[in-house]
Amino acid sequence: MRVTLFPFQETALAELHEKINKAHLMWSEKDPQVISFSAPTGSGKTIIMTALFEEILYGGSDNIGDPNSVFVWLSDSPELNEQTRLKIESKSDKIRVRDLVTVDSNFDTEYLEGGRIYFINTQKLGSDKLLTTKSDTRQYTIWETLTNTAKRIPKQFYVVIDEAHRGTYTSAQAENKAQSIMQKFIKGSEEDGLCIMPLVIGVTATPQRFDNLIAGTTSTVQKVIVPPEQVRESGLLKDRIIIHYPDIPLGADMTMFKGAVENWLKKCAHWKAYCERENEKMVNPILVVQVEDGNEREITRTDLGICIDLLEEAMGRKLLPGEVVHTFNDYGTIKVRDVEIHQIEASRIEDEENVKVVFFKMNLSTGWDCPRAETMMSFRSAQDYTYIAQLLGRMIRTPLARRIASDAELNNVSLFLPYFDKDTVKNVVNALHDSESVMPTETGTNKELITLGRNLAYSDVFDSMDKLITYRLDSSRKQAPLKLLIQLSRALTMDGIDLEAQKAVKNAVLSKMDEEIARIKVSGDFDGRVASITGFALNTLTFDYGENAYSFDEATQTMTVTEFDISRHFEQAGRILGEGLHKEYWIRHSTRDHIEVKIEVIVLTSDTAAMERINAFAEEKFISLYENNKRSIARLNEARKNIYERLINASAQPIAIPWVLPDSIDFSVSDNSIKIDRHLYCSEDGTFQASLNPWEKGVIEEELKNGAVCWLRNLDRKKWSLEIPYEVGGVITSMFPDLVVVRADAQGYIFDILEPHDPSRKDNYPKAVGLAKFAEKHWDKFGRIQLIRQKKGLDGREHFYRLDMAKVAVRNKVRGITSNEELDRIFDTDAERED
DSSP states (O other), X not given: OOSOOOHHHXXXXXXXXXXXXXXXXXXXXXXXXXXXXXXOBTSOHHHHHHHHXXXXXXXXXXXXXXXXXXXXXXXXXXXXXXXXXXXXXXXXXXXXXXXXXXOOTTOOOSSOOTTOEEEEEGGGOSXXXXXXXXXXXXXXXXXXXXXXHHHHOTTSEEEEEEOTTOOSSSOHHHHHHHHHHHHHHHHOBTTTTBOOOSXXXXXXXXXXXXXXXXXXXXXXXXXXXXXXXXXXXXXXXXXXXXXXOOSSOOOOHHHHHHHHHHHHHHHHHHHHHHHHHHTOOOOOOEEEXXXXXXXXXXXXXXXXXXXXXXXXXHHTSOOOTTSEEEOOTTOOOEEETTEEEXXXXXXXXXXXXXXXXXXXXSOOOTTOOOTTEEEEEEOSOGGGHHHHHHHHTTXXXXXXXXXXXXXXXXXXXXXXXXXOOHHHHHHHHHHHHHSSBOOOSEEEETTTEEEEEEOGGXXXXXXXXXXXXXXXXXXXXXXXXXXXXXXXXXXXXXXXXXXXXXXXXXXXXXHHHHHXXXXXXXXXXXXXXXXXXXXXXXXXXXXXXXXXXXXXXXEEEEEXXXXXXXXXXXXXXHHHHOTTHHHHHHHHTTTSOHHHHHHHHHHHXXXXXHHHHHHHHHHHXXXXXXXXXXXXXXXXXXXXXXXXXXXXXXXXXXXXXXXXXXXXXXXXOOTTOEEOSSBSEEOTTSOOEEOOOHHHHHHHHHHHHTTOOEEEEOOTTOTTSOOEEEEETTEEEXXXXXXXXXXXXXXXXXXXXXXXXXXXXXXXXXXXXXXXHHHHHHTTTOSOEEEEEEXXXXXXXXXXXXXXXXXXXXXXXXXXXXXXXXXXXXXXXHOEEOO
């Protein structure tokens, strides 16, 4: 693959393999198999399927490839098939272009050829189509070709039904016809001579729709489901949808349009600054404008002339040819003012870099994905909220397929609705949550969802944070430490951080392999294992017809495993080790007999204890290698830092990383928010407001009264937040301490971690232990690390009592507790007041 899969994609890929293997074991002509692969829009279903095709054809870490496998990709749209074909071509580095075959009306063959992916759309499969009928120029119908292939290689034949991009605004008649044709692949069709396909994989964003498709079949159905929250965590989707609407019902649509243009130009400026700073390929945001319907006399009731005037006024220049396009059906180029607006196919918008503004009505739906579309204006009325939500759901992919850590503005999608009010905006939000797309973490109005910038009054505080650390825990699929170590060393060498890292790490791992193989040889088990690999006894069962009896002879003949089979097992061992280490070992011992060397690798990878020791060695090496280079990694651009972050997240052990706060953060403001001074981030007018519970409010007021320089409201589960690991029931999870307070002394700034925490919560003592362990490791980087409770003092008044894990005596007591009661006793004896 030319791309690295996200952890949730790797998990889905592994589950697909597991279900396919199970399906092959269960398959018979009376028990065909169906796998339902459901994942939300934006999760990269086509990329996951491309990886699956590659591994089925060419092998993966857990399977040997079968180059004779055949795939059929079925959808109800030729345009969707073409998009899928191009995506597979661009993402795979193994599948050849000539093996991606679009089935047209001239296609005629007895069997589908092995090693190929065939694209068929339902529109070519009607009874009146050339593919389905014989003629002087056609020997086989497509139904016969499919049946012949299915019966010839039932366990190497895969039919993929792409149900994920069914048109929202197709006619009921067209959709029913497409569904009927798709069901023929699942149920068979005696009338057409089509047998039931042995294995069908349904790729869908809406499982219920695929369930309806397979209803009433005799097939065994297995399911692979990608959870929406994992897609959301990956950074593939925008974090927030911000909806703008007028406070009062008045005709101010062009005023709102001007606001949309200004929002779009702001995004253009932010992307330009980011891409230049990070040396990224330029991202050019698109303004998507939904206009009203027209009539016989006019294309649309929306005044396109005023739209063009406002665009040019805001941009400060004339629009250039090709910058503004439309998708209106039955219209070619239209001229507005002196601007020619060309028609464009929806699928081409994303790749046409010069396109900046798109006018459309209701025809941007089926399969349209445009990560560059970041601002949308709709002149439609509130009754069109469902379609607006469906369209918006296709605009939430991130242009660089990752979250932008340094600029919160670039993780937002903005929607302007001049004909909506507070109640109808709620309809849009509800429709968004009911759509097939994964919704961002937050959806709300521009009054609720804001962006805060660094408070310039505390620039020196930000500069002093270079030694602080945090952790990043997520639900990543954990990878083998050996593979992570090699990938880390390669990245360090590629980025010029440590030019010798890859070479040194490979030599260290190969030496460890030598050590483990020597250990197996010394143990006396090696020869027996080699014998089981290179030869086996052939037993004989004889049936005597005359005697009507069986006779069984053991080990009448010894068979020697061929060099071909040894090489095949050697390649399988290489997939277990990963990163080509089996061949590196083979090269290292190139002066010895090559079969002997291969057998050593096979024996090594089949020894569980040896592989556990190698992975433990790799894990320790991985952590030390990262620790020694993390400051240099922190100075890389975001794209490269993101690679290292994914490696760290895939490690089984939590690893500390530098805590770097971005230039701006996303923040939510509720009705009960209050203004508080001296915050590290603020709005453009220099103010900050947040919703704090009474304990949080009381603690920060006490801190500010006692001379704190500034502070940070540390939000839960933001990519910029301070995150600390702790363990509950053997599972490592995260806490996000509520407050980070900055003090000053003669040596500079001190950063305190303060967590006001209700003692009645079940996670009370595990969090205390987590803070104690964090303090033990990182006491030199932070000041106070406190768990705080409010309770009555001897004076009968409420005070905040603080248990400070920065103190050795306190954390030594806390580290070993196993109950909330023990923590309560330590609070009674060791907690202190600071007011």
